[in-house]
Amino acid sequence: MIDDLRGSALFGGLDEESLGRLAGIARPVRVEAETSVFSQHDPAAAFYLLAAGAVKVFKLFRDGRTATLRHVRPGETFGESVLFHDAYPSSAETMEDSLLYRFDTREFRALLLAEPRLGVNLLGAMARLMLLLNNRVEELLLPVPARLARYLLSLADEQLDAPVAPGAPRVVKLPTAKKELAARLGTVPETLSRTFDRFKRAKVIRMSGGGELIEVLDFPALRRLAQE
Amino acid sequence: MIDDLRGSALFGGLDEESLGRLAGIARPVRVEAETSVFSQHDPAAAFYLLAAGAVKVFKLFRDGRTATLRHVRPGETFGESVLFHDAYPSSAETMEDSLLYRFDTREFRALLLAEPRLGVNLLGAMARLMLLLNNRVEELLLPVPARLARYLLSLADEQLDAPVAPGAPRVVKLPTAKKELAARLGTVPETLSRTFDRFKRAKVIRMSGGGELIEVLDFPALRRLAQE
DNA sequence: CGGCTCCTTGAGGTTAATCAATCCTGGTGG
DNA sequence: CCACCAGGATTGATTAACCTCAAGGAGCCG
Numbered sequence A, B: 001m002i003d004d005l006r007g008s009a010l011f012g013g014l015d016e017e018s019l020g021r022l023a024g025i026a027r028p029v030r031v032e033a034e035t036s037v038f039s040q041h042d043p044a045a046a047f048y049l050l051a052a053g054a055v056k057v058f059k060l061f062r063d064g065r066t067a068t069l070r071h072v073r074p075g076e077t078f079g080e081s082v083l084f085h086d087a088y089p090s091s092a093e094t095m096e097d098s099l100l101y102r103f104d105t106r107e108f109r110a111l112l113l114a115e116p117r118l119g120v121n122l123l124g125a126m127a128r129l130m131l132l133l134n135n136r137v138e139e140l141l142l143p144v145p146a147r148l149a150r151y152l153l154s155l156a157d158e159q160l161d162a163p164v165a166p167g168a169p170r171v172v173k174l175p176t177a178k179k180e181l182a183a184r185l186g187t188v189p190e191t192l193s194r195t196f197d198r199f200k201r202a203k204v205i206r207m208s209g210g211g212e213l214i215e216v217l218d219f220p221a222l223r224r225l226a227q228e
Numbered sequence C: 001c002g003g004c005t006c007c008t009t010g011a012g013g014t015t016a017a018t019c020a021a022t023c024c025t026g027g028t029g030g
Numbered sequence D: 001c002c003a004c005c006a007g008g009a010t011t012g013a014t015t016a017a018c019c020t021c022a023a024g025g026a027g028c029c030g
Helices: A002-006 A016-025 A105-114 A116-140 A144-161 A178-184 A189-201 A219-227 B002-006 B016-025 B105-114 B116-140 B144-161 B178-184 B189-201 B219-227
Strands: A026-031 A036-038 A046-052 A055-060 A066-072 A091-094 A098-104 A170-173 A205-208 A213-216 B026-031 B036-038 B046-052 B055-060 B066-072 B091-094 B098-104 B170-173 B205-208 B213-216
Touching (some): A066 A116, A116 A144, A144 A213, A144 A219, A178 A189, B002 B016, B002 B046, B026 B046, B066 B116, B144 B213
Antiparallel strands (some): A055 A066, B026 B098, B055 B091
16 A cells, blocks of 8 residues: 555655555545546545546536546546535546545645645645646637647657657557547547548548557647647 | 735735745736736746736637636736746736736745745645636536626625625626626627627626626526526 | 727628437357 | 347537627717
C-alpha cells in the first residue's frame, strides 16, 4: 500500500513517516467495473486514489446524457474538491475492476494540518486540475474536429516512449472504446465516426488494428485542425 | 492600499504584519478601459488584484471569436495560475478604468513560503476558481436558454439585498451590456436577444428600464429551464 | 440633426444531435 | 468448425440549435 501511495502525484515526495500516517487513514476499496463511486451532489465524504484499474469522472444530465470530464489513471486522485466543498461537483464510475484507496475528508484534513508538505502537494494537484478544466472549457468552445485533433495530438505526445524516426508517421493506440472517446470529447459516437472518416479522407490519419490504432500521417495538418 | 488588500478574498484574515509585507510587493497600476492586462500564452510574470473597476477574463480564438470565462469584481484576484504554470491560460482585459495591484510571481512565491496562512488562503481561492470553471464546463454543455436561466437565477441570488416579498416577482439588474452577457454565456448577441424574447413570450420574465432591468415573473419556470 | 453603438429582427447556412438501419467482430454454444 | 448473438461501430436521412450575414430601429452624445 505504501508503494501505491508513494507512486501517486499527490503523495510523491513525502517522507516515510508521513506516508505511514497516510496509510493509516487510507481504506482500500475494491470495486468492480461499471460501478458508481460517487455521484454529483452527493454530500462530500471522501476522495480517492486510483491504485489500479480505470475510472471516469463525468457530468450527468437530466435527459440521461453524460459528458466525461476526465479519465483517471492509476496513481491519480479524484474527488479532491470535497476538501473544500460540501458536495461532489461531478460523478465518478469505474470503467474496469479497480482498486481504490478512500480518504475520509475529515481525517485527511486533520493530516493536512500536521503535514505542511501535503498542503504544498495539494496545491500542485489543484493547479493541475485547474489546467485540465481550463483545457476542457477551451475544447468545448471548439468544433468537434478540433477537439479530436487535440486529443490525438495529446495522445501522440504521451505515447512518445516508442522509438520513432522524427517526422515519420506515428501510430497511437486509443486507450478506450470509441464510445467512451466520444463522451470524452463531448459528442456522440456517430459524429466521432464521421469525423474520423473526414480525417481519413483528408489523408491526415489512417486506421488499423480493427479501429483501435491510429496512424498519424500528417502532423502539421492535425495541428492546423486543432487550432480550430 | 492596505485596506484594499484586507478587503480581498485572497488576503482576508491576514495579520497587519503580513499585510504590510504584501503591500511591499504590490505595485499599483492604473489601467484605462478596454485595455489588455495580459494575453493567453504570454509568459507568466504576475497576477493581479482588482481594487476598483472591472475586468474580464476570456479566451481568444484564431478567428477572432472570444469567450468570456469570468467577470472579475473588485476585491477579487485574477491570473493566479501563473504561480503554477509558465504561461497565462487565458487573456484579461479591463472593461472600465481600473485600479489593479500587480504581484510579481517570484516575489509572491517568496512571501508564500514565509506566510503559511497565505498558502491556506490560496488553496481556498483555487478551490473557488475550480468551482467556477466546473460551472463553466457544465454550462457549456447546456443549451443557451438553460445558460441564460442559470445566469438570471445566480443574479437574482446575488441581488438579494433589496427587500422583496417572498414569491413576489423580483427585478434584477444586468451588470453588463447584453453584448458582454452574450460573450459571458458563450453565445452571440443575436441568439441572446432571441432567447430573451422566448422567455418574454413564455411570460417567464419581463423587461424594463430600456432593457437593463429584468423582472422575473416565474421562478419555477426559470428553474425548470435551467435544468435543461 | 447626424453619427455612434448597441440591440433587435429576418433569412439562410452550418454543425452536430437524433433516429434508424446495417455492418462488423468477438464470444458462445451447438 | 460453424451458426448465432450482442455490442460496438458505421452509414444514411432528418431535424434542431445556433451562428452568420444583412438590414433596420432606438437611444445617446456631439
